[in-house]
Amino acid sequence: MKIIIVGCGRNGSGLAQAMSKAGHSVTVIDSDPAAFQQLGKGFHGKTVEGIGFDKDVLQRAQIERTDALAAFTSSDESNAVIARIAKEIYHVPKVVARLYDREKAEIYKRLGVQTLSSTTWGIKRASDLLSYSSLNQVYSFGSGEAELVRVELPALLAGHRVNELTVVGDIHVVAIERDNKTLLPTTGTIFQKGDVVYIAATSASGGQLRKLLGKTW
Template sequence: MANILILGAGRVGSSVAEQLVHERYSVTLVDSNAAALKPLQDRLDLRTVVGHPASPSVLEAAGARDADLLLAVTPSDELNLVASKVAQQLFNVPTRLARIRNQDLLAQDSLFGENGFAIDHIITPAQIVTDYLYRLVETPEALQVLDFGGGLAQMVVVRVEADARMAGKPLSTLDTLLPNVDRRVVGIYRRNRHIRPDGNTLSEVGDEVFVLAATKNIRAVIRAFHGEDRRARRITIAGGGNVGFRLASALCGDYQVKLIETNRERAVWLSEQLPKALVLNGDATDETLLDNEQAERTDLFLALTSDDEDNIMSGLLAKQMGTRKVIAIINRSRYVGLLQGSRIDVALSPAQATIGSLLAFVRQGDIVAAHSLRRGSAEALEIVAHGNRNTSRVVGRRVEELRLPEGIYFAAVVRGEQLVVLHGETVIESEDHVIVFCDNKRRIREVEQLFAVKLGFF
C-alpha cells in the first residue's frame, strides 16, 4: 500500500503521517488550515494540500485517484463521513477509514456500509484510549497491555522491581519459577537501549521487559518480574471529558471512583450519568481539594484532561501526596519519554495509542492486529500465515530454519483456540496467527515480505 491520503492535520493525522513517512510511505496530508500544515511540510518528506478535505477538486489535487487508502481524521464527524463517500464514489479509493465520535451516529451501522457513507473501518480515539486505560487499571503492575488472538494471548510491558524474584537473575530462571507456564520474553529495554534476550540474559532492576503469554497466565508472569501489587480499589479520575466519562462508566461498577471536573455544568451532567461515582466540581491541581479527598489513600490517579500541563501538575501533586500509582495522558508525544517512569508511572500519548488501530490497514499482508510500542520505535504484529512450503517463506518451516532479519522476533502462534509459544523446532502451519515483535519500525517492510505469498499459491 504505497499512496496514503490523510485528511486532517490534527494530533492523530500529523502523528500517523509522521510515522508513515518514517516508514517510507508516500503520504499526502490535506487540511484547510495552512498554518497546521507548514511545520509538517518543513520537517517531513510528505506532500501537503491546503483546502476543504471533502471538496472533490481538493481531493483530485491531492491525488485521490491514485490513493490506496484514505484516512479521514478531521475534527468534524460530518466532514469525515462526506469525504469518505466522495473518495469512494468519485475516485474509487479502495480502503477508507474515518474518525467518528458522535455516539448517535456510531449506533447506526447502516450509515457506514457501501450503501451509506462507504466507510471500511471506523476509528473512535476516545474509545481506543479508554480500552487501553481499562487494561492498565485491570493490570496495575504493567506499563502496557496488548491483546492478541482475540484476547487469548497478551503481551505486557513490565518494569523489573528490586524485590521481584527475577531481579538480577538470568531469564532461564523462569523455567524454575514458572515450570508450567509457557511464555516468551521478546525484548528488554535497558536505559532506552534494546537487548535481544536469551536464556543467559540477566534481568536487571529498572529493565522494561516485553513478555508474551496466554492471558490466563499473564499475572503469574508479571509477578515474577514485578512482584505482587495489590489490586487498585480507590480510583480518582481528573477530567470528565470523553475519555474520563467513558472510563468512569466502565469502572464504577467494580471500583470506588471519584471524578473531578472543572466545568460546573459538565459536572452536574456527569453526576446524573454516573450515579455510582462521586463527581466533584473542582480543579485537580488544587492541593487542598486533593488533600480533602485523601489523595494518600488513592490507589490510582488518572489525569485525563485535554491540557498536558494540568495533567502533569495534578499527577505530580497526587504522587507527592501519597497516591500509589499515577497515569497521565500527554498529548505532546515528545513529552511522554521524559515523563514515563518518573513520578508519573505511565505517560500515555493518545495519538500513539490510536495509531496501532490504523497500522493493520496500512500494512501489506493479512494483518489482524498491529500495536505501536516504545513511543512508535517498535511494533508488535499478529499476521496470518498463508500458503505452503512452496509458496511461503514461513509456512511448513521450523522456526530455526527461518533467516529472520536482525530485530525481528517470532514469539508465538495462535492456532485455533491454542497459543503455541515458538521454539526452534516448532513448524509454522498455514492459517497460523503469528505474533511478531519488531524492535525497529524500519524493518516492518521485511516482515511483510516474509509473509508475502508467491503468485503460484493462487
C-alpha cells in the first residue's frame, strides 16, 4: 500500500514509522527538511521537501499512484486544503486529516474526508483508518470514538453465528445484506456465504475486529 503523510511533526513522524514498519510504502512531505530527522535511521520510506498542497510537490510524491494520504501539519487550514485536493482532484481512496476545530471537522466529514481531532488523535487510530483495506467506513459517530463499517463476509465465517462476531460494549453486528434484502440479525443469526455485514465498533477495537474477521492486515 502506498501512503503519503504530510507533516513530519511528532505525530506525523510516528505514523510514518508505524506504517513503514507494517510494510507499507511511505512518502513523507514537510516544508522543513530538518523535520525528517524525527523519522530516525530505521525509516525506509521517502521524503519530499515542500508545501503539502503544492501541485508539484504532490506530484513528486507520486500522488496519482497513492492509496492513502494523511494530512497532519500544525495548521487546520492546510490540512483541510490538502485533504480536499487529495480527495477531489487526485481521487485518493483513503484520506485522513487532523483538524483541531471540531466544527470544521464535522463539515469535512460530510464531504467524505475522515477527520481526527486533537482529542481523538492517536497513531494506532490513524494507522487503522489508513490501512483498513477490506473494511469500508460508512459512518463515524461523535469525534471518531465509534464507527459503522461495511465488510464482505470472509468465507471462513459462513455458517458461524452473529454472537461469534460480537464483543459486548465494543463490537456489534447491526445489519446484514443478503440476496438484495437487509435483515436485522439476532445473536443467533447464522452468517451465509456472500453476506455483506454492517458492524458498529469502537475505534479502540479495530485490532480485535480484524482478528475476529480473520484478517492479518
